[in-house]
Amino acid sequence: xxxxxxxxxxxxxxxxxxxxxxxxxxxxxxxxxxxxxxxxxxxxxxxxxxxxxxxxxxxxxxxxxxxxxxxxxxxxxxxxxxxxxxxxxxxxxxxxxxxxxxxxxxxxxxxxxxxxxxxxxxxxxxxxxxxxxxxxxxxxxxxxxxx
Numbered sequence: 001x002x003x004x005x006x007x008x009x010x011x012x013x014x015x016x017x018x019x020x021x022x023x024x025x026x027x028x029x030x031x032x033x034x035x036x037x038x039x040x041x042x043x044x045x046x047x048x049x050x051x052x053x054x055x056x057x058x059x060x061x062x063x064x065x066x067x068x069x070x071x072x073x074x075x076x077x078x079x080x081x082x083x084x085x086x087x088x089x090x091x092x093x094x095x096x097x098x099x100x101x102x103x104x105x106x107x108x109x110x111x112x113x114x115x116x117x118x119x120x121x122x123x124x125x126x127x128x129x130x131x132x133x134x135x136x137x138x139x140x141x142x143x144x145x146x147x
Contacts, residue, residue: 029083043083051076064106
């Protein structure tokens, strides 16, 4: 087990995370690599404690927990697995890039919904359609004078 480093990792202009908050574990990958794959722990399991991270503002933390989905443990730890590359270094870079992208997405505030009004013309069309439909139904029920 090892941590990523010491210089802060820039996520956005105003948001950076401390590398000491990231924990990397190396395991054997089940991908390409031939005989080499049996001897090297090239897959990376990256862990980031979302709930207890001092680097994340509360709103970003909540959005990140929602975005993480099944990758978030009950304790609030985000677990990312990277094993697509043969090299441990490239898998580390890939896992870190995925973490940064996920945090960037969570840092983007949702666009507020603009309330819209039903237009006067659409109200008029709706009422006209109701009147037309009512007239058709009343014609079905009309009795002739022969009865």
